[in-house]
Amino acid sequence: DQSNDTLRVAVARETDFIDSIHTSSLDADLFSTIIYDTLIYADRATGEYKPLLATSWTWTDDTTIEFKLREGIKFQNGEPFNADDVVYTFQQLMNMDNNFRQQKQDFGNIAGVEKIDDYTVKLTLKTPEPTFENVLVARVNIWPDEYTEANGHMIHATKPVGTGPYALQDMQKGSSYTLVKNPDYFDGARPQPSIGTIEVRVIPEIQTQIAELMSGGLDMALSLSPNDAAGLDGVPGITVQTGQSTRMYFLSMNVAAKENNPLNNADVRKAVSYAINKEEMVHSLISPDAAVLATNCNPSQNFCLTDIEPTYSFDVAKAKELMASAGFAEGFDVTLMAEANIRPIGEALQGYLSAIGVRVNLETMPLPAWRERYIKGESQMSIVGWGSGVSSIDISNTLGIFFNGSSTDYVQDKEIPDWNAAALSSMDKAERESLYRKTLTRINEEAYVVPLYGTVATYVTSEQVNYQAPVIDFPDLSLASWAK
Amino acid sequence: MTALLDISGLKVDVPGRAGTLHAIRGIDLSIGAGECFTIVGESGCGKSLTAMSVLGLLPRAAILSAERMSWKGQDMRRFSRRQWANLHGPEIAAIFQEPMTALNPVLTVGEQIIESFVHHRLGNRKAALARAGELLERVGVVPVERRLAQYPHEMSGGLRQRVMIAMALMCQPKLMIADEPTTALDVTTQVEILKLLKELQAEMGMALLLITHDLGVVAHMADRVAVMYAGQIVETGSVASVLTRSAHPYTSALLDCLPTRDQPLTPIPGVVPALFGELEGCMFRNRCRFAREACADPVPARSVGEGHVYRCLLEANEVAA
Amino acid sequence: MTGLDTTVTANRFLRVRRGLRHAGFVLGAAVLLLTIAVALLAPLLAPHDPLAQNLSIRLLPPAWMEGGRPDHLLGTDHLGRDYLSRLIYGSRISLIVGFSTMLISGVIGSTLGFIGGYFGGRVDSFVTYIINCRLSMPGLLVALAVISLVGGSLFTMIMVLGLLFWDRYAVVVRTATQQIRNADFVSAARVAGASAPWIIWNEIRPNVLHHILVIATLEMAMAILSEASLSFLGLGIPAPTPSWGLMIAEGRQHLFAKPFLVWIPGIAIFILVLATNLLGDGLRDLSQPEGRR
Amino acid sequence: MTRLLDIQNVSLAFRQRTGLFSPPNLIPAVRSASLHVDAGEVVAVVGESGSGKSTLAKMVLRLLTPDTGTIAIDGKPAQSLGPREFARLVQPVFQDPYSSINPKRTLAEIIQTPLKIAGGVSARECEERARDLFERVGLPMRLFHSYPNQISGGQRQRVAIARALILRPKLLVCDEPTSALDVSVQAQILELFNELKQDFGLTYLFISHNLAVVERIADRIAVMYRGEIVEQGATDAFFAAPTHPYSKMLLSSVLPPIPGRPLPTVSRVFELNTPRGSQP
Amino acid sequence: MAAYVRSKVIVSLLVLFTVSLVGFALLHLSGDLAATLAGENASAEQIAELRHTMGLDRPLLAQYASWLADAARGDFGLSFFARESVLTMFLARIGTTAILAVSALILAIAVSLPLGMLAAVRPNSWLDWMVSGVALSGQALPGFFLALMMISFFGVTLRWLPISGSATPLHYVMPVVVLAIGAIPALMRLTRSGMMEVLEQDYIRTARSKGISSLRVMWKHAMRNAILPIISLSAVQLGTLLGGSVIVESVFAIDGIGLLTYRSIQRGDFPVVQAMLMFVSASYIILTLLADVINAWLDPRLRQKSQ
Ligand SMILES: Nc1ncnc2c1ncn2[C@@H]1O[C@H](COP(=O)(O)OP(=O)(O)OP(=O)(O)O)[C@@H](O)[C@H]1O
Ligand SMILES: Nc1ncnc2c1ncn2[C@@H]1O[C@H](COP(=O)(O)OP(=O)(O)OP(=O)(O)O)[C@@H](O)[C@H]1O
Ligand SMILES: [Mg+2]
Ligand SMILES: [Mg+2]
DSSP states (O other), rough: GGGGGGEEEESSSOOSSTTTTTTOTTTTHHHHHHOOSSSSEOTTTTTTESSSEEEEEEEETTTTEEEEEOOOBOOOOOOOOOOHHHHHHHHHHHGGGGGGGHHHHHHEEEEEEEETTTTTTEEEESSOOOTTTHHHHHOBBBHHHHHHHHHHHTTTSSSSSSSSSSEEEEEETTTTTEEEEEETTOSSSSSOOOOOOOEEEEEEHHHHHHHHHHHHHHHSSSOHHHHHHHTTTTOTTEEEEEEEOOOOOOEEEOSSOTTTTTSSHHHHHHHHHHHHHHHIIIIIIITSEEOOSSSOOOTBBBTTTOSSSSOOOOOHHHHHHHHHHHTTOOOOOEEEEEEEEGHHHHHHHHHHHHTTEEEEEEEEOHHHHHHHHHHHOOOOOOEEEEOOSSSBHHHHHHHHSSSSTTTSSSSSSSSSSHHHHHHHHHOOOHHHHHHOOOOHHHHHHOOOOEEEEEEEEEEETTTEEEEOSSSOOOOGGGGOOOOO | OOEHHHHHHOEEEETTTTTTEEEEEEEEEEETOOEEEEEEETTTHHHHHHHHHHOOOOTEEEEEEEEEEEETTTGGGOOOOHHHHHHTTEEEEESSSSSSTTTTSSHHHHHHHHHHHTTTSSHHHHHHHHHHHHHHHHHHHOOOHHHHOGGGGGOOOHHHHHHHHHHHHTTOEEEEEEESSSTOOHHHHHHHHHHHHHHHHHHHHHEEEEEEOOOOHHHHHHHOOOEEEEEEEEEEEEEHHHSSSOOOOHHHHHHSSSOOOOOOOOOSSSOOOBSSSSSSSSSTTGGGGGGOGGGGSSEEEEEEEETTTEEEEEEETTTTT | OOOOHHTTTTHHHHHHHHHHHHHHHHHHHHHHHHHHHHHHHHHHHHOOOOOOGGGGGOOOOTTTTTBTTTTTTTTTTOOOOOOHHHHHHHHHHHHHHHHHHHHHHHHHHHHHHHHHHHHOOOHHHHHHHHHHHTTSHHHHHHHHHHHHOOOOHHHHHHHHHHHTTTHHHHHHHHHHHHHHHHHHHHHHHHHHHHHHHHHHIIIIIHHHHHHHHHHHHHHHHHHHHHHHHHHOOOOOOOSSSSHHHHHHHHHHTTTTTTTHHHHHOOOOOOOHHHHHHHHHHHHHHHOHHHSSO | OOEEEEEEEEEEEEOOOOSSSOOOOEEEEEEEEEEEETOOOOOEEEOOSSSSHHHHHHHHHHSOOSSSEEEEEEEGGGGSOOOHHHHEEEEEEEOOOTTSSOOOOOOOHHHHHHHHHOOOOHHHHHHHHHHHHHHHHHHHHHGOOGGGGGGGHHHHHHHHHHHHHHTTOEEOOOOOOTTTSSSHHHHHOOOOOOOHHHHHTOOOEOOOOOOHHHHOOSSSEEEEETTEEEEEEEEEHHOOOOOEEEHHHHTTTTSSSSSTTOOOOOOOOTTTOOOOOOOO | HHHHHHHHHHHHHHHHHHHHHHHHHHHHHSSOOOHHTTOOOOHHHHHHHHHHHTTTTTHHHHHHHHHHHHHHHHEEEEBBTTTBHHHHHHHHHHHHHHHHHHHHHHHHHHHHHHEEEEEEETTSSSHHHHHHHHHHHHHHHHHHHHHHHHHHHHHHOOOOOOOOSSSSSGGGGGHHHHHHHHHHHHHHHHHHHHHHHTTTTTTHHHHHHHTTTTTHHHIIIIOOOHHHHHHHHHHHHHHHHHHTTTHHHHTTOOSSSHHHHHHHHTTOOHHHHHHHHHHHHHHHHHHHHHHHHHHHHOOOHHHTTTT
């Protein structure tokens, strides 16, 4: 609402905590991003890493980074920002008793942090970690040391104080959050905020969000799927943009199980791969802008190689042939598990596979139920969605979870886990790339999975609002401004 | 003596899904001031509907027609809602068969008794309570103070019926209609209630339309009686005349049905006919030992003198033989 | 009641005729029978395979609207599947859910009701207590919780609804049984040496049956609605078979752009539930004796 | 003469529960009643409403178990009899013709019920015997397969009687079998009882509040008052000279259908006006 | 009276206990909390560890016992996700839902009582038909369907009413109406049938025969009796409305306990779901008790029974 300088934003899910370190709810990042600053900022337009609180960062060796810090900045409570705050923050992150979300995974490799001078900090890692910058970009919000020490780190869950462009003014937990502009914000990698107030409301029902948008009760909606937004195309006063996302979906097949398992036959898996008209499916069901995947990664991820051979383009005849040669001319029955909200994809797959005699029994369920069963090894076929979040900016995350020899690895390839591990401890980009090339090629050769699509993020705004869809799915609302 | 209530050719039809029930098929009756008139008959013969017609409280479904229906000379068929309401209480009052259900279970007895008195503006609440006290005392519902505050379920059937009587008397009605007031009560209580009614009738000079199926009650209470069968009055007259010199086979058969020590019972064979469709002739003919073909045609009323009238082709003395 | 009106009360034929004259009953029964016929004959009636997708013709509007096609009378859904065919096949799920739930809950509830009502005393106190426990649990929430944990399937859905919504049967059957167990014909059977199960089955059940039927129709309507609600909340019955509730849930994505996707199954549910309720009401009216009272 | 029914010092109090954990209220319904019925006899129990007549009958029928006292049937304690054995000795006829037969079953089925429960008889024979009785109690054969709602109250009572007779019991316990009927029908049923008594060699325990009926049918009379049997004796003697004050009051309350007599004076010797709480 | 109240209370506690046990068993047997809790990108080891730290690997009965011990002291634990006292979360939202449910009930009663009564007085009139029609249609309309249709009509097309949230009284209009329409059919039917039954009672005839006005007969004699079952039903309905506000609250984005519970169910936040179960049970029990008390106050027969 431009008239009172308030940007009204809707999200579908509530956030328990404002800061993303304490909660797994994704929408917390929405707030963290604008309340706090990180040392390094990922440019929303290009994806490039830029200085934010750190004016520069240098890898002095494979395991050491030195940060030069920005001077003359104050936290929203007036506390000055300096190396002590950075050191304090890292110490908190290293203290495993704090039980932060994914703490071990993201910060377990930090060996130590050291204040060199008031504006210089040195950080050491235990082993080389090529993806560590990603962590810095999204996971390390710098806290004021005195405020945090005095109140305990949990204070940030409800009364956050950072250096960011907006400060939390008021919240009705689970229903509405009001943020006001930080007038003293420095003009750095991200510009000074222009809109005075941001009001975020939780509206679980998407249709209600759309109704609000149409009736002018909202300026922006962040949780709409491309399909939801499609209905808004052509509605006057509303702009629909799509941006990239790192999230990707693939069809997982149980390769490892030995008995009575048609899917451990490579020909069958190839037949399945050939049978699916990905383009048609993705472009009509997800979005014309969504990436159709040929390799098992989202092109927006680092090291996602898109030139891997072989690829399987839609070819029912070939698929049938392969089925026959594998001895399954009659087809077989299989259960496909999917999270409830991607049911249309499941149904589409069901339709495609029925053409080659694979009779799919589709079971949809809420995410936790799906995950529980998937981890227990109960999946024959599943549509797996992975990513969205800073850790998936790099391909290592996706491959590392599903091809690591653990219970979530339905392939149990002898070599892939080793290649992946090697890639994760090398700082040499070329070496990492070649290792990932090996992995991705093996996956395609064996048709271990059917890579499906990378999602897009949809940003629906009213005309009054100027907002450019970011290249990574971490919206930074401080970048929004009024159109006129 | 002019009749308080004068009715002739009263008919009540009840249309239903199975056809129209001709529940009352042209009855005449008149009740004079201060007299006790009883209607006697078997279950379903239309006694209650007759009473309800007089009270203007027929069920919604029922359709009433009459050649004449007058209260103190006024045509009751033309009565407005308001006129009926004014009639109920000060002119006509009623007590019903089931003392268990005829009183509202959620209101105190006192509240229910004084209601009509206050409503008809015969006095304020205080006056009403005073009168209610007198009447309760009179009908033997004591101690009055406590009884007034009680709820119906806290009383026995006999007491409740007394309360009903007191309630009916509140506005000094000219006619009291009592529809089987003692059927649900023990014989000992029955006698007490009947006695009470009789005494009150004499004291207040009101007429009593008493409905019953018990010939014993008729014999002890009635000045005049009407015997009903299948929606018609088959015989009417002074009680002495009807019970001792019954001219209609039904009346005499009914008397013969009463068990006595010495005589063998002579039951009436068969069952009561259904009152649907075109009904002609004597409805008793299929159970009557005197029945003949002519009984299927309309039967005229005959008089045996002094208002003793019956509907039968037989001569008055043929039945007794 | 009197001897008079019994001789004229409707016999069986009359009762049927009476039924036929009861507009609501006839309408309800007709619609329900029609739906059953449609469900049974779905393969014959459906113009297309309800699962055959054709993404090139997704979201076609109904034939009479602009852009509609005559071979897809009610248009197509988000996967380009024929909406009419899905509607026709969807009736199966609604009916299966309705009937099965009604049966399961009917058996549980009636049994409890019979036991509590017939035996009285402490047994009844216990049954009442169980009923109270059930009544004090928020049914839809419990169904939601269990299904979200177990995962939705036709079987789970039916079991959960069936195991939860037996309370009305229990309450009504219990009260009705209480009224009948003191009837003299029950005493007569007891004197004749009949066992409690015999009496319940042979003497009481026939007299309570019309109550059970009325509840059954209401229960069926409620099950159909619950299935729709759960589908709406994302916990419906999984593919491939379409259900009406699911169709609404799926179509709601296009509520504003393509409202017919919601309206068509919405109206179908409305009509089916209305018909079931009409049938129940009709049964209730018809089972009441004619004449006085 | 054999003693078919022997009731000795039987008492029963109803327990009315107010709460799950509070002690029940006791409502004494029958207090130490003793009564016997010899084979071939008609013994009537009279008394006002609520005096415990039905309770007594129900105890005889084993529908209620006495708190104290014993009931012997045909010389054997009632409790020791198996349900089938008992059913072949004693059968009931109840007051309300509407509640005493199941409205959802055909008359044929209703009459056969006790035989079906007893078992051991072929379906053919069952039906045969039912048909016989159907005619015997004076029902037209065309009604055999009809439902209760098609027949009148008197006919219903005939059906109930036929059902009671199909096991050929020795004792018929009749709880006010005619009080819901019109006089003309009552006479029919009373006549039927009389005939059946001869034909089947029946013994009756006959409960009624109608003294005229009792006078007509009973050999002996027992008067119940407030749960106790206050007087019993041969019918003639009782009507000629009742001894207990309540019996006197009862007799004096009878209204014969003879016009011209004043209402009798009922001298209440008891505290009849006090409320006794709600009555069913 | 004391004994009656005591046994009522004991039974109620027993019911609550059973509900808590059943709820606990249902929730814990049918799902793996830790998997839910660990977050989206958690590995199997992380989940196992979490299970241990949360005590979810202890025997079920032990878990229940400690839950019960805490609950008895009024401590319903912390939300797994919000890490906030469940009680606080409830108290913060109960007001909103209560307003919603109570207004819906009041609206429902205000509509169904007069209409049901009028229908009973004039059976088979056009009014009666209309009442039956409304009741039947109301019963056949899925609440979510109605809610969406109202939003699209009154919110988007006409723009008369605000669509989501609970900021102003106007925001409550649509949700209250949707909820009320859910409650009206049962209430209206009961009023109609109850009233018709009462109007056939002998005591109504008695009242009429006293010549008092028909309005008085209706209010003083009929209503007093017909209202008894309606009060009981209203209590049950209010309980249902409290528990059934899930759909309405989620469609209209009203942050009440219904939405809280729905979200908690979705992500397996069991302490909240369990507490909600207890809350709805308790309110059902209290409401029915309350209805019993009111009924006993209105009906002396019930009063006596409870003495
Ligand atoms: N509300 C009604 N609806 C339909 N039929 C009725 C109604 N009231 C009475 N009838 C019928 O009208 C006939 C006469 O009924 P009425 O109540 O006048 O008989 P009654 O002589 O008073 O019998 P009882 O001794 O049983 O009270 C009966 O056949 C009865 O079934
Ligand atoms: N099931 C019961 N529970 C509690 N009290 C009962 C029960 N049945 C009967 N009573 C009481 O027991 C007493 C005797 O009742 P019973 O039915 O034996 O009397 P009755 O002589 O048969 O009366 P009636 O002539 O009215 O049939 C009465 O006070 C009655 O209220
Ligand atoms: Mg009558
Ligand atoms: Mg009795």
